[in-house]
Amino acid sequence: MSDTTGVDRRKFLQLAGLSALSAVAPSNWLYAASNARYAKDASPDFHPNVEIEITAVATEAPILPGKPTRVWKYEGKLLSGPEGTIAQLPGTHLGAVFFLERGQKVRFYFKNDLPEANIIHWHGLHVPQVMDGHPMYDVPAGSGYVYEFQVDNPAGTYMYHAHTHEKTGQQVYKGLAGLIIVSDPDEKTLNLPRGEFDQPIVLQDRSFDADNQLVYVQNMRERHMGFLGDEMIVNGKRHFVLPVATRPYRLRVLNGSNSRLYKLGWDDGTPLTVIATDGHLLEKPVTRQFVMLAPGERIELWADFSGRKVGTEIVLKSLPFSGAMPGHGEGGMMGGMNHGDGKAPQGGGMMGMMNHGDGKAPQGGGMMGMMNHGDGKAP
Ligand SMILES: [Cu+2]
Known part of the structure; x- marks a missing residue:
């Protein structure tokens, strides 16, 4: 447009x-005509390449079977700029994904349609202080804030999230976070997987009540030690399966949890091939048996499913660990390779079951995939 x-x-x-x-x-x-609803308005001196309306709304998402979960969500709408700047994640609480290019001048019209104050922080992006969503700038319900900045980060995976005074944790927990994916000319010369072979993997833990509604901090211990959910949610889904083709993928893994740490590894012992960490590609890929990921951190994995058998599964697990705060090493994702129907000629995938590190009491979904045909679509 x-x-x-x-x-x-x-x-x-x-x-x-x-x-x-x-x-x-x-x-x-x-009031509306004068745009007074924006606590900070658009500047006539800023000439954007991209204009996006981003609205914080109360809505619901079908996270569990049965009753939908009430969530808060950042919805994005492209007002001007290249097609493909925004990808929605329908049916989830996760905010729209923004695909930006280094050097672009971006204007976000943020509208707060929540019943309480809100403001957005661009996690990892280099932006002027007044554009960075410091809690001191949070805006009341029905108001807004116009952000204007030039993207000045290298190609990589970033995030945005609520940063409201004294409410950041609970607002992020309700869903107010999303991914920003920055590309640049250097990255485009690299032969990295694109399109459907470039997948976000957002890891979050949540707890639900019997009515499928989110439960947050219940007691002093959780307030001090950090909240740990008892269900694993990947890309907004409890039982996440990524059907993959027998070829390389770029997996952008974000720890979008409030305080849970993950020790990530493939369940069959295949080392992780890391190509990027927070906000930049590595000079060269690094292989590790596992990678620790703290809240807000991102890693990008080169996951090559070439040569794997169709119908088999591989799991990205959260491995048990110790040495962190109590409880942090407990959660995990576990699963195993198994055989499919054996009909398809080729494939690769991921599969998982949420599970405590001690192997007891599975409860919920991990990251799951099934080997399938080379087109990357579901079998
Ligand atoms: Cu942040």
């Missing part, structure tokens, strides 16, 4: 908003 179209579209959106308002509260006309 061209800039001109984007501006027209925004006018149209404002107009639509106005007519809706006029039906119920005509006195709000001037």
